[in-house]
Each structure stands twice: as C-alpha cells, then as structure tokens.
Amino acid sequence: MAKLLDKQRYKCAMGAMQTVQAITRAIPVLHSGPGCAQKLSDSIGSSGYFSPNIFPCTSINEKDVVFGGVKKLDTTIENALKVIDADLYVVLTGCIPEIVGDDTGEVVSRYEDADKPVIFASTAGFKGNNYKGHEQVIDAIIEQYLEKSDEKEKGLVNIWADVPYQDLFWLGNIRELEKLIAELGLTPNTIFGYQRGIENINRIPKAEFNLLVSPWVSVGNMKKMEKKLGIPYLHYPTLPIGAYETSKFLREVGKFAGVDEQKIEGIINEHENYYYYLIERYADMFLETRVMAKQFSVVADAQYALGLTKFLVNDLGLVPAKQFITDDTPKAFQDQIRAEFENLNYGLKAEVRFETDGYKIHNEIQAHDYHGYPLILGSYYEKELTEKMFGHYLNISWPVQDKVVLDDFYVGYTGGIRLIEDIYSVAVQRWN
C-alpha cells in the first residue's frame, strides 16, 4: 500500500545536481521534466556562475514519454557543449526517462571524444534519495572519468565528507577538515567548493589514501576507488565536532598515514589547550544547571545525529534521550551506526531510531520525558514542536529556514566552539 511520508528531510536522487554544482565549473545536464530543477533547488547559496535556473534540461513532455527522449537528450548535450563554458558535464536522469527506458548511457557515449568530459549518473527518484544520488555522481566520476595512476603524490589525501547543500555546513566543514589534515603534514585534496574543481578531480588517482568522514554515505564510492584506482581508504564514521572527537580523529588519521606520534600529540595539545581555556572561562555558565536542558534529541541525517550526539555527551556532558536518523540509512549500515551510539563516554548509551516519517518522530519526542525542557537539534520541522514543549531549539539539518550559513562550520576544535556558542546563545536568550 502506498505510504504517505510526513515532513520529508531529503530530496529525490536528482537532488544530486547540487553535488555537481558544488564542483566549481561542473554543470548538470538534466534529462528530466521541466519542473525538476526548480523544485530541487534551494536558495541556500546556489546562485553564481551556474545556477539551477540555467541548468540545461531536456524538458521532456508527453511526446518524449510516448516516442522516447533520446533525440532531445542528444541535442541538449550537443548544444550545452556549445553554449556553456564548463569543465565537466554531468548528465542526470530523472524518473520519466528511466521509466520509459531511454538509453542515456548510449547517448552520452557518443560524446566520448568531445573536448570536455561528459559523463552520466542515473538519478531517478525511485532509485533513492539525494544521499544515494550523491553517491551515484561520485561513482560516475570514478567509473567514467578517472583512470588509475601509477604516479603517487606523497602525503596526498582525498577527503570526502558531507553531501553539499543537503548539509548546511558542507563548505565550512570540508575546509576545516582540510586544515586539520594539513596540520598533520599531509596534503588534502577535495573536489567541492571555491577553487576546487576538475584539477582536483584529476588529482584523485594520485592520492595515497581516501579519507571518508561519514557513517555510511560514500562508503560504496571508497570501495569502488579502492578496486578501480588502487587507493586504500580510511573510514572514519563520526564527524569530529569538539575536542574529544577531533583529537581522536587526528590520532587515527595520523596513525593511518604514518605520522610521527609525537607530532600528532603536539598538534592536539596546542588545540586542546586553547579549547579548554575557552571552556574554562565560561565554566560558570556550563555549570549553572538552570541554563541548559538536561536531555537532548538530535533529528538529522546519520552524519549529524552521530557527530552531534557524541559531542553533546563527550564534550558537554549532556544526557542523550532518543536520537533520530532521518536519511533513510540503508539497512546494511544500521547496526554499525547503532553501535557507535552505544559507544559514548561515561558509559552512556544513546537509543537511536532510523525513521523518515516526521509524524512518528514528533510523536516520540512528545511522549518522552526530558526531565524539564528538552534541547532539540533538528530541522526546521522541529521548531514549532520544540516551542510547544518550551525547549531549546537549534536548526542544524535540512530543511533550514531560520539560519543563514555562508561558510560557518561545526567540524574540529573551532567548530565545536561555534556549536557551543550557537546552543548557549539559544539558551541564554531564554533567560535574558
């Protein structure tokens, strides 16, 4: 029976057009109906040299459903190559062409000899959400564009983390991860954001290893690169937020890369000293129990639910209530992620629910006894609910309506401090 999904927190697989857009000078070429790009684009930093309003699109209609849309796709790619000055063209298919059976791969293969690379990713909505679509785009780059390299660049590390645009902090986070990796004496390589693009994609095969910071998104991509390009990978499932997790992160990455232990400890020490200096200065606020809620819930994708829960428990010493993961995490990863939630400091364990239905999530939050007002870190959907419960609320996951983020971030030592500032700003506003 058809299921109605209330308060959905992701988009269809073609939302991966934002993944393409995050690669500077890469353009999605959409083989879809005319409304798709419009509906999928958020106004959260998606204008610029290319914006969703100018993405080439086949705008297929009833005729193409009946007679097939390959001809239109062919001319759309051909003309996109003529009129749009991009470095990489990524054809994305919507639901309609895949239902009626257009052979997109065959059409794209006609452009193998084009001056610029043209690749395609199957992103029909019925194949999954935009987290899956993101993986499909990276897969397409690996399968159709990258070649194995015998030449390796010493210390070069490809970093993969958040899904651009779906994650509000994607740009700031990946830059901060780069900085941390660079401090270890390694050379970070990422493909998303300002001054990253085709050159960085070309460097991928030369890396010594891939670093994936995500509970499940892109694990498949890492395996694919290991197999095709011979690049080993380190899978670090927790987004490192705050001192505890970031130090752990640096130790683990440093060890994997063979960085001198003393050097790692030196870096950690310097960061932690400053971090705890700040914490200490505000200790009276942290210790004033009236200010902060006793228990918290995070409603977000696996990346943020896990990263934030670890931070709030390990660094801030809060008690976790039920946590909600809303990204439709594949079953194969759920046990692994659940185990991470049970591995918190002070012997604490957090119960986690994999749930995409906002209605059920809200019911469970309302049914829980938070021993006072709750702290809810979630999407905009949780705002009204938290207000009803007189709780503290912070918008950290999609959809985002009450926050503007240009390049702010929550990753690392600095990111942890930013998050403390955001959470406690909410709390003190209530008391003042």
Add this chain to the structure above:
Amino acid sequence: MGAAALSYKIAIASSDGKQIDETFGSAKSFIIYEVTDGVYRQAEERIFHPDKIRDETAALLNRCGSSGGCGDRAHGGCGSSAGGGCSGQGDLSSKVMLISDCRCVVCKKIGFHIQKQLERKAISAFDVSCSAEEALDKITFYYSRIDKHESLRG
C-alpha cells in the same frame, strides 16, 4: 472509467497515409483513426476547407472585436513558429475545430501557439517524423497503459 470500453480518436497528418509528413499548418486533411480497446482502425478522412471555415472564423472574430491587438501578435508568433506552414491564426483555429473530438493529433511539426490552442481543448500534439503505423502503435500503447493506471515501465 473502469471496465467500460474506452474509445477515442487520433488525427494523423499524412499526405499518403503511411508517413507522418505534413506539418499541422500545411496539412490539407487529417486521417482519423478510431481506437477501441487499444485496437486502432482508420475511420475517415477529414478534408480541411480553408474558404468555408474562414467565413465562419471571420464571424467568430467579429464577435470579439476588441481583441485586435492580441490577434495580431498571435498571428505573427504563430506564423514564425510553425515554419511557414501556417497561414494565419484564423485558419489554424478552425483546424483545431476540425479535430476537436480527437484525443491527439500527430504531425511532422507544430507551432507553439497552436499547440496551446489544442492544450486548451485537452488535445495532445505529437510532432514526430516516423510512419503512421509506428506512431499509432506507440500512442495506443501509451494510452492503454495510462488509462488502466499501469506503469509505462517495460
């Protein structure tokens, strides 16, 4: 809906009855196929008489005399988009009338303006270059699937 036999008509713009070779504007006639339970058969040929209809249209236009400016603009837009096959808005409107009982029309090319007129009458336009047989097969397959609420997959 449901079990009742669905019957509808398809208009084809073809000079020889085999190939879709006429644009909507240039077509002198339409071959009408009747489709019952997904099976099509040729029913009739409707000849377009521009003179006769021009009089009727003139009468029609006179009734909405104030829309002169609009009519002019439509005239120009239509003339250019139909690739010369169209000889003015009046004729085309009457051509729409000629096939107004059809579910869709199949022709080699069609202008944007006239397509809008058809849309208002819930008539789909398919501009394709293929044999009439191929078009009929594909269109009847499509309609039979959607009428039964079946997926187009496979």
